[in-house]
Amino acid sequence: MERSLRCPVCAARARDRELRPGQELRCARCGSTIKRPDRRGLAHAAWAAASTGLVLGVLANVYPILTFEVAGRRQATGIAGGVAGLLNQG
Numbered sequence: 209m210e211r212s213l214r215c216p217v218c219a220a221r222a223r224d225r226e227l228r229p230g231q232e233l234r235c236a237r238c239g240s241t242i243k244r245p246d247r248r249g250l251a252h253a254a255w256a257a258a259s260t261g262l263v264l265g266v267l268a269n270v271y272p273i274l275t276f277e278v279a280g281r282r283q284a285t286g287i288a289g290g291v292a293g294l295l296n297q298g
């Protein structure tokens with residue numbers, strides 16, 4: 209079922225449609241803006257990416273990713289420990 213929107217100025221009907229960023233739905237009669245793209249979707253995607261990055265960042269620093277074995281001696285370290293080890297060795 210197709211939705212229609214009403215112009216807030218002249219009450220003319222306009223067919224509702226999906227809008228891309230930067231587009232507006234304007235009234236054919238008076239030119240007023242009837243609908244703008246929903247920016248909540250963009251904010252939602254940004255929060256999802258940020259929270260995913262936070263979770264993956266914590267996991268990457270908790271579990272060891274580097275394992276050194278020299279002369280039978282084994283040492284495992286995470287990202288931060290690997291960077292610190294490289295800096296200490298010059």
Ligand SMILES: [Zn+2]
Nearest residue numbers: 215218235238
């Ligand atoms: Zn109008």
